[in-house]
Amino acid sequence: MKNYLVSYIFSNIADMLEIKGENFFKIRAYRKAARAISNLPEDVEALVETSSLAGIEGIGKALEEKIKEIVNTGTCEYYERLKEEVPAALVEMLKVPGLGAKKIRTIYERLNITTIEELEQAAKQHRLRGLPGIGVKTEQGILKGIAMLKGTMGKMLLPTAIFLAEEIISMLKSHPAVEKVEVAGDLRRRQDLIEELEIVVSSKVPEEAIAGLLSYPRIKEVRERNNDTLKVLLDLGIEANFHVVEPETFWPSVHFLTGNEEHRKKLQEIARGKGYDLRRDCIVQKENGEILYPESEEKIYEMLGMPYIIPELREDRGEIEAGMAGRLPRSIEIGDIKGDLHVHSNWSDGMNTIEEIALRARDRGYEYIAITDHSKSLKIARGLDEERLFEQIELIKKLNEKIEGIRILCGIEVDILSNDLLDFDDDVLERLDIVIASIHSGFNQDREKLTRRVLNAIYNPYVNVIAHPTGRILTKREPYDIDIDAVLEAAAETNTVLEINSTPDRLDLNDRLARKAKEKGVKIVINTDAHELEGLNDMKYGVWVARRAWLEKEDVINTRALPHLMEMLRQKRK
DNA sequence: GCTGTTATCAGCCCGGCGCTCTAGCGCCG
Numbered sequence: 001m002k003n004y005l006v007s008y009i010f011s012n013i014a015d016m017l018e019i020k021g022e023n024f025f026k027i028r029a030y031r032k033a034a035r036a037i038s039n040l041p042e043d044v045e046a047l048v049e050t051s052s053l054a055g056i057e058g059i060g061k062a063l064e065e066k067i068k069e070i071v072n073t074g075t076c077e078y079y080e081r082l083k084e085e086v087p088a089a090l091v092e093m094l095k096v097p098g099l100g101a102k103k104i105r106t107i108y109e110r111l112n113i114t115t116i117e118e119l120e121q122a123a124k125q126h127r128l129r130g131l132p133g134i135g136v137k138t139e140q141g142i143l144k145g146i147a148m149l150k151g152t153m154g155k156m157l158l159p160t161a162i163f164l165a166e167e168i169i170s171m172l173k174s175h176p177a178v179e180k181v182e183v184a185g186d187l188r189r190r191q192d193l194i195e196e197l198e199i200v201v202s203s204k205v206p207e208e209a210i211a212g213l214l215s216y217p218r219i220k221e222v223r224e225r226n227n228d229t230l231k232v233l234l235d236l237g238i239e240a241n242f243h244v245v246e247p248e249t250f251w252p253s254v255h256f257l258t259g260n261e262e263h264r265k266k267l268q269e270i271a272r273g274k275g276y277d278l279r280r281d282c283i284v285q286k287e288n289g290e291i292l293y294p295e296s297e298e299k300i301y302e303m304l305g306m307p308y309i310i311p312e313l314r315e316d317r318g319e320i321e322a323g324m325a326g327r328l329p330r331s332i333e334i335g336d337i338k339g340d341l342h343v344h345s346n347w348s349d350g351m352n353t354i355e356e357i358a359l360r361a362r363d364r365g366y367e368y369i370a371i372t373d374h375s376k377s378l379k380i381a382r383g384l385d386e387e388r389l390f391e392q393i394e395l396i397k398k399l400n401e402k403i404e405g406i407r408i409l410c411g412i413e414v415d416i417l418s419n420d421l422l423d424f425d426d427d428v429l430e431r432l433d434i435v436i437a438s439i440h441s442g443f444n445q446d447r448e449k450l451t452r453r454v455l456n457a458i459y460n461p462y463v464n465v466i467a468h469p470t471g472r473i474l475t476k477r478e479p480y481d482i483d484i485d486a487v488l489e490a491a492a493e494t495n496t497v498l499e500i501n502s503t504p505d506r507l508d509l510n511d512r513l514a515r516k517a518k519e520k521g522v523k524i525v526i527n528t529d530a531h532e533l534e535g536l537n538d539m540k541y542g543v544w545v546a547r548r549a550w551l552e553k554e555d556v557i558n559t560r561a562l563p564h565l566m567e568m569l570r571q572k573r574k
Numbered sequence: 575g576c577t578g579t580t581a582t583c584a585g586c587c588c589g590g591c592g593c594t595c596t597a598g599c600g601c602c603g
Contacts, residue, residue: 029575
């Protein structure tokens, strides 16, 4: 499956062209193609073989040729040439908020700065201010941006981590020296950002298993190698650690490497109290020195006198105490979700028709789907004005008569404007089944102003949901400065629901805030915010956040059957 | 770069905000 590689190279090309100041539409073509390839349900290699790339919208002759080249050789000449021309760190600088291609070019040309470290030094020494278009504030903003970037550098979003882990696992499963293989670490606990991949492999012939691992084509550099471990750097700049263990030590090892460390330490304390020593690869009965190899993680928890704790909860946030007391949550599952309440169609910036979305939702087994396009102020997203919204409502009525087995709800993602108002008046919002409100502008306003904007939306009787409530974009943008406690209190008071947005780089609310919301009595909705059909598959990411947040089915409104859901939505208006 | 179209080319997503050479540019959603 080379879809990821093609998409990675194309978006890199787009970044480099941007730095070079190339034609905007050419850059957009590469970005669009990168997205199209990464969203393909089928394998790009198969499409190359059957010469069916031309059927994909946004892929013309030139890009088709490049895709073929990448599939066959792992790269393309154009990309390699660009890499020689544009220093890699300049591309990295695009990730610094407030720093765009023009300013990067100026900094490069005037000061010959080619690394993030040099950029940071120059900013600290006040050498950036004074360059054309850069003053004190921009310089300070760059320093702040670098600090954020450093915190997430080398970390990957869940889809990347999962893609790589699945690729590795499927390769290893067919290797004769490998018995079992399982992912551990942060990824198994479904953290929002993953620093390193931890893969546990069981084998009776570890040297052969290691040799098999070394044939993984993505390995760029071997950083550490001994009899049973291999630490490598992969071609996407990501570190992976392989742990080869004896078959009987497999599950204790998976448990140990899943962590997290605090969870493990606390379990160790409990184990000691029960006469056990919890080791990296086994459990030792201290009294007689007997070595035990539990055959599953369930057995490990059972020996310690508690029910199984799912990896998502293993953070030492009270799960062990809850387990001992028999008060662990009955964690929500993906199968509990009965519909998606935040989806964009091609009426605004989505890719698909409402009918296509409804049919796909039905295929997923949903009972309902809400179409929530952007409102008029969000011009770039072709936000709907009143007239188009009313037309959309009429269309949805007709589609509901035509399509069996799924109910389409009329909704809107109404902008919370910079001036505190909503983008539509109440008499418009009143006509909708569901109203989602969110901020798309003025992120840098002060805490008081931002909080007031959200509170105004919450106190509006027609606003059911606040979407992506903190506005963070993982690896790109910090959450905006908002008094989240005030937001939670107002939401609880008014029966306003807060969203866990499942887009992998949002995951907003995050696990901690979603748990806090539950504790305050705020209901949650898990939505994808999908802009294309494949985006509906992102629901799992939001469910993982909810599981990490200790949420149960009852805490989440889109686990309800349609009549109950509608009743909950209408409750706000009373 | 692609698409639609048939011309070997035109059109392709806009507009607010914040910053800086304070009128216009760059960044962003």
